[in-house]
Amino acid sequence: MNDIVIDTHNISRIYNPYTIPVYAIKNVHLHLRRGEFAALVGPSGSGKTTLLNLIGGLDKPDEGQIMINGTDITSLSPSALINFRLNNIGFVFQSFNLIPVLTARENAEFIMLLQGRNKKEREERITQLFKQIGLADKMNRRPSELSGGEQQRVAVARALASKPQFILADEPTANLDSKSASVLLDIMYKLNKEENITFLFSTHDQRVIDRARRVITLVDGQISSDTNIIDTSLPH
Amino acid sequence: MILSMAWRNIWRHKARSLVIMVSIALGLFAGIAVLSLYEGMMISRIRTVIDEETGHIQIHHPKFSDENESKYLIDNIENILKKISGIPEIIEINKRILANGMLSTPNGTAGVQTIGIDTNTEFSFSSLKLKIKDGNGFKPNKKYQAIIGKKLAQKMKLEIGSKFVLMFNDTSNNLVSSSYRVASIYQSTNAPLDERIIYVSNYELSDLLGLKGQVHEIGLKLRNDDDVTATTIKLKQLLPQLKIESWKEISPETEFMAKTVDTYSYIIMIIIMIALAFGILNTMHMAIMDRSREIGMIAALGTNKFKIFLLILLETIFLTMGGVPFGIILGLSTTFYFNKHGLDLSGMGEDLMSNFGFKTVIYPEFPLEKLIPLLSIVIITALLSSLLPAIKAINMKPIDALKN
Ligand SMILES: Nc1ncnc2c1ncn2[C@@H]1O[C@H](COP(=O)(O)OP(=O)(O)OP(=O)(O)O)[C@@H](O)[C@H]1O
Numbered sequence A: 001m002n003d004i005v006i007d008t009h010n011i012s013r014i015y016n017p018y019t020i021p022v023y024a025i026k027n028v029h030l031h032l033r034r035g036e037f038a039a040l041v042g043p044s045g046s047g048k049t050t051l052l053n054l055i056g057g058l059d060k061p062d063e064g065q066i067m068i069n070g071t072d073i074t075s076l077s078p079s080a081l082i083n084f085r086l087n088n089i090g091f092v093f094q095s096f097n098l099i100p101v102l103t104a105r106e107n108a109e110f111i112m113l114l115q116g117r118n119k120k121e122r123e124e125r126i127t128q129l130f131k132q133i134g135l136a137d138k139m140n141r142r143p144s145e146l147s148g149g150e151q152q153r154v155a156v157a158r159a160l161a162s163k164p165q166f167i168l169a170d171e172p173t174a175n176l177d178s179k180s181a182s183v184l185l186d187i188m189y190k191l192n193k194e195e196n197i198t199f200l201f202s203t204h205d206q207r208v209i210d211r212a213r214r215v216i217t218l219v220d221g222q223i224s225s226d227t228n229i230i231d232t233s234l235p236h
Numbered sequence B: 001m002i003l004s005m006a007w008r009n010i011w012r013h014k015a016r017s018l019v020i021m022v023s024i025a026l027g028l029f030a031g032i033a034v035l036s037l038y039e040g041m042m043i044s045r046i047r048t049v050i051d052e053e054t055g056h057i058q059i060h061h062p063k064f065s066d067e068n069e070s071k072y073l074i075d076n077i078e079n080i081l082k083k084i085s086g087i088p089e090i091i092e093i094n095k096r097i098l099a100n101g102m103l104s105t106p107n108g109t110a111g112v113q114t115i116g117i118d119t120n121t122e123f124s125f126s127s128l129k130l131k132i133k134d135g136n137g138f139k140p141n142k143k144y145q146a147i148i149g150k151k152l153a154q155k156m157k158l159e160i161g162s163k164f165v166l167m168f169n170d171t172s173n174n175l176v177s178s179s180y181r182v183a184s185i186y187q188s189t190n191a192p193l194d195e196r197i198i199y200v201s202n203y204e205l206s207d208l209l210g211l212k213g214q215v216h217e218i219g220l221k222l223r224n225d226d227d228v229t230a231t232t233i234k235l236k237q238l239l240p241q242l243k244i245e246s247w248k249e250i251s252p253e254t255e256f257m258a259k260t261v262d263t264y265s266y267i268i269m270i271i272i273m274i275a276l277a278f279g280i281l282n283t284m285h286m287a288i289m290d291r292s293r294e295i296g297m298i299a300a301l302g303t304n305k306f307k308i309f310l311l312i313l314l315e316t317i318f319l320t321m322g323g324v325p326f327g328i329i330l331g332l333s334t335t336f337y338f339n340k341h342g343l344d345l346s347g348m349g350e351d352l353m354s355n356f357g358f359k360t361v362i363y364p365e366f367p368l369e370k371l372i373p374l375l376s377i378v379i380i381t382a383l384l385s386s387l388l389p390a391i392k393a394i395n396m397k398p399i400d401a402l403k404n
């Protein structure tokens, strides 16, 4: 029980409840254990983004509860929720991930500063993370001086910098070419292994789906299938 | 890091930042200009009062007032002059005989204040010599001559050589009258006074009123404006039986005008600040809307509202600090320039200015003690007007901002 980091209990998200109600998410039960590397798939409009926003505490369900590592985030006050996100959830968005006026390392450092981590801790963590994402030599570049793939890798490093319970990524590879997408996936997978960090990412890309060890399929806001894939070949 | 983010953010959209800095600079410049102009006008007005109207200090009978009959006189002039002569600050003494009377011509009548003067002292004491536009003072060897204001001359259709009759009550309340001829016409910067005051010889007026060497008023000029208060006190001790007043007490309208001008400058300031506020509000709002995605993303990561608010506020503070020096330099140097060369306001209408007793050429002067209040007003305005955009920023929902 203790290693369940995400536990959504019968959650629903209904748009336009008074006119023509749309169930973006309908009665979803979902559990993720620590260390999982799970893909959220489904046709466009099936509710992937909505579900990730709910789990990430950016949106509130109309019904049900969301427990993150034992905390019911649906009952947190807005300011407590902000703080909870900061310390427990890592985000990688599809685009506009990085603060343009900050360098890559500052982007990662920003979140640790918000957490109030000391300088030594920040230095160590960031140096290590940038090594892991293979961008140690480009730490001091601004986002505009990095490729799209590199920016997404920095976003992953930034998400990890705060040592969250898990990382949510909504179509992190959508704007990347297949080579960059593959590199990003490799890095995510490696960090998943090395840091035992839980990843939940949505995607349309079959090659990305192929790398997941668990595939959750949403259709019309409901989970239609949830498969664990036996780990066969590790990426190099 | 919020600090350096704010700093770098202002360099992102240089034109926009420039707009805000320029508005702040202009707001400050306008504030300095308005205050300097008014200060210059007031200083000039006070100079006029002292140099051309009342002098620094006046001595009267304790019951004397402008509307009074002519019976409230200063006796024992010789004795008084002897006492006064011991005060080194006093550099000019001017005696006047005053009588409210009625001027009549075939064209009509007008109430006037007649001042009996000794041209030897009056010409310099109230700069009367310089105010004479037509004629050359009193003509020698002629009697019953008058120097009248241009405004009165126009109203009563008088010109040099024209005849009119003056009528007064003498000291025993008998009606006396005499006919006069216009010897000269003067014009000061104070049009209402020009319409009311006419000058005649003190000897003749003294005779008409039945005086025996007494006068109504002794005007004093001092070496320094700053000596007024101390000298007034000294004179009060020396001449306890008489009324001693400084120009501030004699000309309360000047004091009142100073207050009115202050009020006007506040109103103009408020208008300037409202314009400034709208400029900043709009521009900052645009900046926030442009960056809504970014702000939403920062909020999603777990940045609390206070820090986002701080970010926007700091950006405004940087822009304000950028604009303020330019505003001060621009404002003070412009003021300095016109202080040297004079600012000709005759374009505003000579009549308008002189109706309020102002000269048309003003030497603006910035009241330095108002710099800090002015700065505070500008800075507070800038910060207040960034408040709304900042509130908008902290209320951005990450989920909306992040939508593709
Ligand atoms: N703000 C909103 N108001 C009304 N309906 C909404 C709103 N946001 C999303 N929806 C609806 O909710 C459903 C789920 O949307 P969601 O964005 O979660 O789908 P998705 O699986 O992420 O799609 P995609 O693959 O295209 O990103 C859709 O039918 C969508 O139209």
Ligand SMILES: [Mg+2]
Binding pocket: A048, A049, A050, A170
């Ligand atoms: Mg989506």
